Amino acid sequence: MAKIGVFVCHCGENIASNVDTANLVRKVSEHPGVEVCAEYKYFCSDPGQETVKRAIRENGLTGVVVAACSPRMHETTFRKACAEAGLNPYMLEMANIREHCSWVHSDKEKATEKAIEITRSLVEKVKRNNNLKPISVPVTRRALVIGGGIAGIQAALDIAGAGREVILVEREPSIGGHMSQLSETFPTLDCSQCILTPRMVEAIQHPNIKVLTYSEVEEVDGYIGNFKAKIRKKSRYVDIDKCTGCGDCIQKCPVKKVPSEFECGLGNRTAIYTPFAQAVPNVPVIDTTRCTYFKNGKCKICQKTCQIENCIDFGMQDTFEEYEVGAIVVATGFQIQDTTLYGEYGYGRYKDVITGLSFERLASASGPTSGVIKRPSDGKEPETIVFIQCAGSRDPSKGVRYCSKICCMYTAKHAMLYAHKNHDGRSRIFYMDIRAAGKGYDEFTRRAIEEDGAEYLRGRVSKLYEENGKLIVRGVDSLLGKPVEIAADMVVLATAIVPQPDAREFAKRIGIGYDEYGFYNEAHMKLRPVETATAGIYLCGACQSPKDIPDSVAQASAAAAKVLGLFSREQLEREPVVASVSDATCAGCFGCVMACPYNAIDVRDINDRNGNLIKQVADVNPGLCQGCGTCVTFCRSNSIDLAGFTENQIFAEIMAL
């Protein structure tokens, strides 16, 4: 005979002010099977939990319903209380009368009526709950880090430093990401490459890190502690183990005028190339769309030049590798918005309208102009540069409502670098607000204004056109309330940061969520910032939201800490919500096998004593089963059921509503 205890929480005034709890207790007490029904101000408090425990012990309760907040809030709390009182923790149900009732309805009478029905229906469910045991699964203590920018490198180094293996996958030919393209970094103005390249080298030389460049994650299967990742190693046409990185092939390549992606098109590369001089690994790749051999079937000069036998192999194919990993860190980074969206700024039409990232390359000592700031059109040094901030960010009409966060700082940095390189130059900056929150950031922008003469104009630019070799920038100074017109030599757009173009598609492939823009969602904005909703997959860097280097690095270390926390255990305990098959009734149609998204159901033979096959039935692997219940609904003979959400339980719940 079921003996159910119902505990109605007031949650201070949160529930009690909108639900007549006394009435709720009275009505529920009359429900068959309810042994005890009590109300209290805060059941989640220590004395509240004590009350629950005492009631379980004294009345020998067989099930508990706590009518309070969402199970997402306190289910664990009360399960623990049940367990401590000797009741199986899965004999608990939470009736959500706060989030789903008292907080959302203003009519007290109707809210009370609803609360009674919710509670009763869960009493009926809990009567049919079964004693369950958590499932233990082993943890593969190897991590997969996707993306080899500064965030991915940091996460990989931290995990590897703690003695765990890491697979670091990068789709470009070299690790380093966007940080390798930057000239100097705010707010210290130290050279980006100087601080980054030692990290890159450390990563590739680390005995615990396996770096796979020019590779992409094709598929991820499995679950926390037990993922399987399939990785495509794109063919470089150069043997990564044999190549010494001498660079002779690059020197001799006859195709020399390919706009370099790394230089934002301001410099050229060859068809066989490394993206930049400090590339890690320092092994070239062949761009088959540009290579004369791949286009015409003739050339192979690089192969003839190469001193190492069979190092350059034109017949190389993509290969696939599979890795078992226990945790995944996603650090896939960002792209900058397509600035041609802004017709009024003339990007793409005028050569001297460039993006902030291009300016980084112009200012970089290793860049196409060796650090001298020159106009892309005629190579002259500009005397006046106009910087346009929020060129894309905070503009709902262009689909970017958010602030890209780093532009205020890098624009101030650009103005400074320009002042340091060209003492007579003027930089005029159109801005909406200066957002310089961060350690040393506001001081930095003040320095740009006070010491390096950056002239800030609050307002937007409406039009930009070319006249007599100058770019005429028309805008408004909203503080003076007057239109302004500036004849500039160069215009730099602080372009919005946007997710990778394939961010959504990739999220679907590995099973994580993303927001309206395509940035990846954390499990909780404030309290779980590096976890995704998928257990075992973590986030860091600009794939989650626009971020500067310190934030990306901090988040990467946080993600690494989460991974290492997971790896500190050999076994994981997981919810026993899994499906199971009744051998007696299974007809062996195996519709469930098709329905299962996890390939968790196999065919099992049932043999008699002599080994003769009697029949074949479906068999659920509880380690792989994630408990979605799709198979249960699919089953024609009602032979599969899902622990915690059995047919019996759900029908009882519906009948009681």
Add this chain to the structure above:
Amino acid sequence: MSESFEPKIVAFVCTYCTYAGADLAGTSRLKYAPNVRIVRLPCTGRISPMFILKALQKGADSVLVSGCHPGDCHFAAGNYHARRRWTVFRALLAFTGIPEERIRFSWVSAAEGAKFADLINEITEETKKLGPFTQYQELQKAIETQSSY
């Protein structure tokens, strides 16, 4: 229909998206019609058409099935199964004479508290217009009278 008719709506939702979305509506203190009763399931893939029929039989005037957006399913593909099942089930509904408007299929993510609130208000209004769902009871009565012959 009399003004006082208060429909009963049974919502079958997945715990990862729509249940969390309804939680968000709560934490955001959005107000919506008190006519809905939520049944929490792990995934829309777990929602059997039998649940829907049972709810209608037991006096629900409308049923809502809601889960994660396509592509966002916590269980990778459960919501696709639910969607396909719904397509087939809809044809069956037409055959049995249960008006299709009694059943709503929707996607509400964990971030869409406002959408959940709006959806419930909308369904409540629509169901009020449709009036009480009595076909099942009438059928039951008819069977009882028949068997008394």
